[in-house]
Amino acid sequence: MIAAVLVLFAVISxxxxxxxxxxxxxxEACAAPLELDAPSVYQFYTRDSNNxxxxxxxxxxxxxxxWLAGDGSIRFSTIRESSSLAWRISRMCVDDGFVIKRRxxxxxxxxxxxxxxxxxxxxxxxxxxxxxxxxKPT
Numbered sequence: 001m002i003a004a005v006l007v008l009f010a011v012i013s014x015x016x017x018x019x020x021x022x023x024x025x026x027x028e029a030c031a032a033p034l035e036l037d038a039p040s041v042y043q044f045y046t047r048d049s050n051n052x053x054x055x056x057x058x059x060x061x062x063x064x065x066x067w068l069a070g071d072g073s074i075r076f077s078t079i080r081e082s083s084s085l086a087w088r089i090s091r092m093c094v095d096d097g098f099v100i101k102r103r104x105x106x107x108x109x110x111x112x113x114x115x116x117x118x119x120x121x122x123x124x125x126x127x128x129x130x131x132x133x134x135x136k137p138t
Contacts, residue, residue, distance in 0.1 A: 021039070021042050022038055023038045023041065026065070027041070027061055029060075030057050030060030031057060041054075041057065044057070048132065050125065054125060055123060055125040058128060059124050065078075065082070065088070066078050067079050067082075067124070068124060072122075072123075073122070074115075074122055074124070076114075076115040080112070086103045086104065086107055089107060089131050089135075102137075103137065106136060106137050107131065110130075110134040113134045114127055114131050114134060117130075
């Protein structure tokens with residue numbers, strides 16, 4: 001029984017199933033100067049926006065998440081390591097632990113694809129779009 005509880009705890013601790021359309025501190029710090037709020041950021045994600053404000057917002061949060069290096073290069077390996085990849089890339093919310101893991105793996109494959117087939121413009125906006133468009137759920 002104790003072993004089962006420990007296994008369950010290990011699984012739960014690796015999964016971030018919280019999906020609320022609320023900006024965390026890092027996101028808020030990037031959104032506020034651009035006069036963006038949680039609903040407008042969510043719309044940018046879900047409508048696959050090319051809005052320059054969204055591009056600025058992404059560059060800011062990607063830098064805070066360590067997905068963007070100081071020289072502007074994309075840190076694909078760091079993106080792949082993210083535990084909340086589906087939410088941070090596409091605002092896709094999944095609350096089932098096993099589906100979350102599967103979606104994370106699916107997104108990791110699309111990150112690898114975009115790293116190997118780099119968009120012509122390698123901005124966070126272009127790379128996010130590439131990852132989102134090449135996401136294939138299994």
